[in-house]
Amino acid sequence: MEIVNASIPDIKADPQYLDGNGKDVEDFAQRVDHMFMKVDQLEQTLNKVEQFYSRKRQLNTSKGSSIPKDKDKDKHLTNFRKRQQDVSRRESAAVKRMQELMRQFGTIIRQITQHKWAGPFMQPVDVVGLGLHDYYDVIKKPMDFSTIKNKMEFKDDTGYSSVREIYADVRLIFENAMKYNDERDDVHVMAKTLLGKVDEKWLQLLPKVDEEEKNRNEEEAGAQIDMQLAQEATHARITKDLNIELEKVDRDLEELRDMVLQNCRRMSTEEKKKLSSALTSLSPEDLDRALIIVSQDYPSFPATSQEVDLNIDSLSESTLWKLKFFVKGAQQFQNRSTARMAGNNHHNNDNNKRKICNAFAKSSQKSRK
Incomplete structure (x- = not known):
């Protein structure tokens, strides 16, 4: 389960992305490190919440739920508070x-x-x-x-x-x-x-x-229900707080990514060529996501069309770097895939290459003219 949707470049490992001094790079790197630590903490909390509800589902399936139905929970919770007194x-x-x-x-x-x-x-x-x-x-x-x-x-x-x-x-x-x-x-x-x-x-x-x-026995059964309700209330509160924290992390990551993109240097012709080649190696799903990234900066771009004519030289620097960051993450994920999965995707990737290469060939021809 993914915690955040926003992606950020590993600027500490690749400071050459930024068009700034060493202090700027270090500041960005420190913010990224802090963000990663925050995400790790949220992941640990999320795992605990998921484990609690997983155990609860297993218990309800194997033994039948002793917890009141939703329509009775408020009434039972009120009685629980009175009994606790x-x-x-x-x-x-x-x-x-x-x-x-x-x-x-x-x-x-x-x-x-x-x-x-x-x-x-x-x-x-x-x-x-x-x-x-x-x-x-x-x-x-x-x-x-x-x-x-x-x-x-x-x-x-x-x-x-x-x-x-x-x-x-x-x-x-x-x-x-x-x-x-x-x-x-x-x-x-x-x-x-x-x-x-x-x-x-x-x-x-x-x-x-x-x-x-x-x-x-009745009191013990009631106490068991009370304990489970208390646990549910606690984890519901944790889940609510977790959602708030995740939304904040998403906003912070989006802001950080925009700051990085604004400070990225111009991409060289050789880097554009490598980016073009890397795009052709993406899986069908990742290629669709890459084209959506372009359409987000260029609303009129036909990302969902059967054939796409993409002139990479016409893209803004921020769009190019977004694609580069995305491709790098996608390639890292593909490298972790099993050999069998890689073999199954091989045929589809060939189709993607033909579809994209035609578009980049047009771009190259226009550039040469």
Whole structure:
């Protein structure tokens, strides 16, 4: 994707273009360098914007868009701003509700641990003392109530984040005991009995857990939409600013190019001859662009005609240098093309040579006369 349409000559590399002193050339070169740095910065910004919207399109295609449609965006964005104002309050309320559920389940745990059969499950299994050499082969994740209690007291990321996690670990205590011990073993029977009591009380608490998880999922989905809307708003603003900067760069480049053209020296006869030869080697598309450059300075010039009679000696110096700068850029692009592309264009270039050479032959004949 091109950032700017205006083209500027590499005057630092070819100071002989200018009909002025060394300071003029250096001033122009510094302005060009500054412009190139600016364009590089804009290109980096443009790439980031394009990457964002590319990822957004891929996400919408693969999963379906969760972003509201355009007609709903303004309404949702207004609601988003309102929600952002009390985001801390909502998060604090959600944490308190989950803590209350954990407290209620903690009461259930205390009731279970006070049961007369809870003793074998209060501390980690004494694998060495009991000589249970195959315990860790059978039980991959040991669990006990003291471990659960300690984890419930942690306030960092190592603690529980939801009541469902605590319930899973409580079940694991009894499931491990039932898995390792035979069905007729006392520990197995005790574990199965206590697990039934836990599940019974859990079913009483479950509606509250489901409701809280539903609320949390809705809030998380809303937060995800809010984040995406915020990102879109940010990139929309960046895109708007980028367009303004690009328009300014276009104007600056056009002004700089005009300044360069006004200070260009007269083109020699040999340079005109080389320019004529270079024009005949252009691709059909580049040749059309070159003729349009002429028509911009000479509105009556038939740039789109099937046959064009161009007298290069009649062109102004600024037009000649515009053509030279354009041809140089086009040739550099052609040199970067692959051999296959060059081969495919070869036949077309021959046609262009015949069409243009006739015009330049007339020009040469007129010059000789």
